[in-house]
Amino acid sequence: MVDSEPVFIAGAYEHPTREAPDKSTMQLHAEVARGALADAGLAKDDVDGYFTAGMPWYERGLTPLIMADYLGLDVSHAGTTDWGGSSYVGHVGHAADAIREGRCDVALITLAGRPRSGKNAGGDEFHTYQDAFEVTYGATTLSKYAVAAQRHMHEYGTTREQLAEIRVAASHHAQYNEHALFRDPVTVEDVVESRPVADPLHLLDCCVVTDGGGALLVVSEDVRAELERDCVEVLGYGEAIGHREGGRIDLTHTAARESGPRAFEDAGIGPDDVDYASIYDSFTITVLQTLEDLGFCEKGEGGSFVEGGTLQAPDGDLPFNTDGGGLCSNHPGNRGGMTKVIEAVRQLRGEANDEVQVDADVAIAHGTGGSLGTRHGSITAVLGREDR
Amino acid sequence: MIDAWEPRPVPTVTPETEPFWSAAADGRFLVRECPDCGLVYHYPSALCPDCFADAEWREATGAATVYSFAIHRHLEFWPDDDLPAVFAYVELEEGPRVITNVVGCPAEDVEVGMAVDARFVPTATDDVAVPVFVPADD
Numbered sequence: 001m002v003d004s005e006p007v008f009i010a011g012a013y014e015h016p017t018r019e020a021p022d023k024s025t026m027q028l029h030a031e032v033a034r035g036a037l038a039d040a041g042l043a044k045d046d047v048d049g050y051f052t053a054g055m056p057w058y059e060r061g062l063t064p065l066i067m068a069d070y071l072g073l074d075v076s077h078a079g080t081t082d083w084g085g086s087s088y089v090g091h092v093g094h095a096a097d098a099i100r101e102g103r104c105d106v107a108l109i110t111l112a113g114r115p116r117s118g119k120n121a122g123g124d125e126f127h128t129y130q131d132a133f134e135v136t137y138g139a140t141t142l143s144k145y146a147v148a149a150q151r152h153m154h155e156y157g158t159t160r161e162q163l164a165e166i167r168v169a170a171s172h173h174a175q176y177n178e179h180a181l182f183r184d185p186v187t188v189e190d191v192v193e194s195r196p197v198a199d200p201l202h203l204l205d206c207c208v209v210t211d212g213g214g215a216l217l218v219v220s221e222d223v224r225a226e227l228e229r230d231c232v233e234v235l236g237y238g239e240a241i242g243h244r245e246g247g248r249i250d251l252t253h254t255a256a257r258e259s260g261p262r263a264f265e266d267a268g269i270g271p272d273d274v275d276y277a278s279i280y281d282s283f284t285i286t287v288l289q290t291l292e293d294l295g296f297c298e299k300g301e302g303g304s305f306v307e308g309g310t311l312q313a314p315d316g317d318l319p320f321n322t323d324g325g326g327l328c329s330n331h332p333g334n335r336g337g338m339t340k341v342i343e344a345v346r347q348l349r350g351e352a353n354d355e356v357q358v359d360a361d362v363a364i365a366h367g368t369g370g371s372l373g374t375r376h377g378s379i380t381a382v383l384g385r386e387d388r
Numbered sequence: 389m390i391d392a393w394e395p396r397p398v399p400t401v402t403p404e405t406e407p408f409w410s411a412a413a414d415g416r417f418l419v420r421e422c423p424d425c426g427l428v429y430h431y432p433s434a435l436c437p438d439c440f441a442d443a444e445w446r447e448a449t450g451a452a453t454v455y456s457f458a459i460h461r462h463l464e465f466w467p468d469d470d471l472p473a474v475f476a477y478v479e480l481e482e483g484p485r486v487i488t489n490v491v492g493c494p495a496e497d498v499e500v501g502m503a504v505d506a507r508f509v510p511t512a513t514d515d516v517a518v519p520v521f522v523p524a525d526d
Contacts, residue, residue, distance in 0.1 A: 132399035133431045136518060137489050138460050143475040146458030151477075154456070154500040198475070199459040246429035246437040247484025251456050251477070373477075374487075 007096040008224045008231035009383065011040025011217035012345040014323075014338075016179045018330060020211040021117040025333075026070050028112035028213045033071060036215035041229050042106060047217075049077040049104030051095055052111065053087035053335065067110075077103040083239075083377030084369025085280060087111075088216070088337035090379040092365075093237030095218035105220040112213030113333015134374060141282075142206070144373025146198040149285035151251035153200060155300065160200060162303035163284040164191035167204050167327050169311035170281065174324025176353040181208045182328045191284075205284040207325075212332035214342050230349045235269070235362070235382040238262025243375035252300075254286075255378035256293035256366060263364070263380035264295075271295040274382075275360035276347045277318055278340035280368040281325045287311075290366055291318075294380065313356035322347060322356040337367030341381065348385045361388035390507050392491035393470035396518045398511045407445055408432045412517040417506045419482055421446040430484040450506030452478035452521060455485050459495045474498050478521050492522035 013035030015028060023031075029052070037044060050073050054063055064078040077098050083090055088111055095107035134144075152158050168188055174180040186204060194203040224231050240262065242255035264270050271294055279294075281287045288302040296318055297305035313319035323329050323343040326336040344363040346352045363383050370376035401409050411418045420443040421428045422436035428446065429437060436443050457476035460466065466473055474490040476498070490498050492507070503524035508517040 129402075129433075130431065132401070132405065134487050136396065136399045137487050137520075138463055138466055138473050138475045139487060140460075140463070143458040143460060147456040147475065147477055150458060150500065151456035196459070196461055198461070201458070244485075246427060247480075247486065249477070249485050 005100050006221050007099050007234045008219050008221070009092065009216055009234060009345050010219045010224060010227055010229060010231045011036035011042060011215070012342045013039050014214040014330065014342045015212040015332065017212045018179065018181045018210040019116050020114055025112050025114050028114070029067065029110045030071055032112060032213045032215035033108055033110050036108065036217050039229070040217045041227055042217060046106045047073060047108045048075050049095060049098055049107035050075045051079045051091035051107060051109040054080055054082035073108070075104065077107070083379060085282065085335040086337045086367030086369035086377040086379040087335065089341055089365050089367035089381050090237070090239055092216065092218060092234060092341055092381050093239070093379070096234045096237070099218065099220045105223050107218040109216040109218065110213065111215070111333060111335060111338040113335060114211040115334050116209050116211045130374065139374070140198070141371055142198040142201060144371035145283045145285055146201045148251045148289065148372035149200050149283070152285065152289065155252055156303065158288065158303040160192050161188050162306060163205060163288060164188040165306045166281070166284040166287045166311065167191045169309070169316070170321050170325045170327040172312050173322045173356050174328035176355045177324045177329050180324040180329035181210055201283060201285070207282050207327050207331045207336070208329070209334065210330050210332055212330060214332065214338040216338070216341060231386060232345050232348045233384045233386055235384045236263050236266025237379065237381040238266060239377070239379045241375065241377055251372065252289065254289045254293045254368060254372060255376060256290045256368070256380065259378040259380040260294040263382050267382035269362060269382065273362050274318070274364050276322070276344065276358045276363040277320045278344045278363065278365040279320050280336055280340060280366055281321055281327045282331070282336065282368065284327070286368050286372065287320070289372065290368060294364070294366065313358050319356070319358045322352050322358070335369070337369070337379070340365040340367055344383050348383055361385050390492050390509065390520070390522060392489070392509060392520065393467050394509045395512045396509050398513050398516050399518065401516060404434050405432055409516040412508050412519050413515050415508050417448045417450050417519050418445050419448045419480065419484060420444070428482045428484060430486050446482070448480050448482050451481040451524065452486070452504050452506070454490060454498060454500055454502045454504060455479045456500060457490060457498050476521070478504055489520045490522070491520050
């Protein structure tokens with residue numbers, strides 16, 4: 001995106017709820033859309049593009065139609081690319097592309113889900129080709145990330161205490177977020193001694209399960225010129241899929257080693273230029289491997305990299321997930337890419353919580369969808385302050 | 389006879405994967421081998437994932453080493469008396485890393501790199517069995 005028309009994030013809104021038993025998921029979509037429009041100073045009629053990721057409890061394939069109908073949208077472009085939790089990072093890039101192609105000027109992106117109330121799924125049993133070879137053996141999201149952690153520990157000597165440092169940093173940030181599900185700071189010992197859920201992962205290595213959602217508005221340069229709100233420039237993005245490779249899976253790497261360089265090249269910068277990083281934190285191991293693969297440290301050195309408060313704002317070398325992240329604050333609909341982008345936008349606008357605000361010109365938001373143990377999507381977006 | 393959950397639920401069998409499951413019922417672990425590029429792979433998709441050639445079946449020895457594993461302490465769809473359960477990737481002698489269970493020893497005894505051998509757990513259907521792995525005889 002170097003030398004191409006600048007595109008901006010003009011609105012960002014995270015639903016404050018973490019449990020919404022009395023609302024419909026569609027209502028949450030509408031509420032976050034309204035929130036993002038108010039944040040940007042745009043009207044509903046300004047929206048001419050729409051992005052969301054698939055909602056498996058609806059009729060497959062009709063998502064954009066169902067959403068446009070419910071939200072009352074009149075759009076010239078829609079996208080429903082679904083890469084699991086990483087989708088919404090990708091939607092920022094896809095929206096920027098669509099705007100540059102002239103297909104729309106104001107792209108709305110929404111996420112909502114209610115797994116905490118247990119009303120997210122509903123009857124749409126779905127089996128993939130792979131299930132017979134995986135679920136048969138007890139494959140779950142947990143165990144599929146746990147094998148990645150186990151292998152990384154085996155090859156590189158990474159310790160559970162080092163993984164715990166990631167949760168400790170997230171909890172340190174969450175104490176300042178009034179909406180975070182878990183606000184109490186935890187220690188390395190707390191994490192290590194929490195109950196095992198799928199060894200080597202323990203309870204506090206895992207993200208929260210929350211209802212809620214979020215929305216973003218991506219706009220063209222012309223629209224941005226009409227707005228008074230501080231905006232954030234979309235500098236670049238990159239996507240990659242990691243999978244089993246027919247049985248040659250490498251559990252110590254993520255596809256961030258491809259999405260990261262693609263995004264950095266797109267933006268014309270490198271990892272050293274990043275002041276703040278939103279890193280998908282479904283599990284502590286997700287963060288550790290992603291940091292290595294994005295080039296913030298050498299492969300295998302993630303464990304020592306995260307020691308000593310590296311990730312803690314405001315003084316750490318690489319402040320991450322200053323909202324408390326998925327580990328402590330929010331993982332709406334079991335999909336966290338949206339909140340990764342939102343906190344990066346807050347940091348670049350100077351609107352993070354005071355205690356964790358970083359002096360940031362450049363931020364990244366990285367999403368990891370699916371599972372490291374079988375197949376996953378990695379999407380990296382690079383965002384910048386307008387006056388950087 | 390292995391000290392593990394049986395009969396296992398019958399996995400979804402398709403025309404594409406039926407030879408794999410029925411071979412397991414005969415005590416054999418089949419992998420796919422590409423006649424063009426030589427890739428030996430799993431799961432048994434009909435076309436080679438590297439070059440799209442029609443693949444052939446090949447019998448693996450069943451010898452493998454543990455590549456990685458996780459221990460389930462609780463699992464909704466698993467019988468309590470078969471927990472803890474070891475969810476594992478083992479690397480077959482022929483190359484592919486395969487998702488399976490390591491059974492026949494306490495979960496705490498499983499280690500990355502340990503040698504294991506294939507065994508076959510019956511399901512409710514005679515012509516389908518589920519391959520698992522046990523510690524290799526010394």
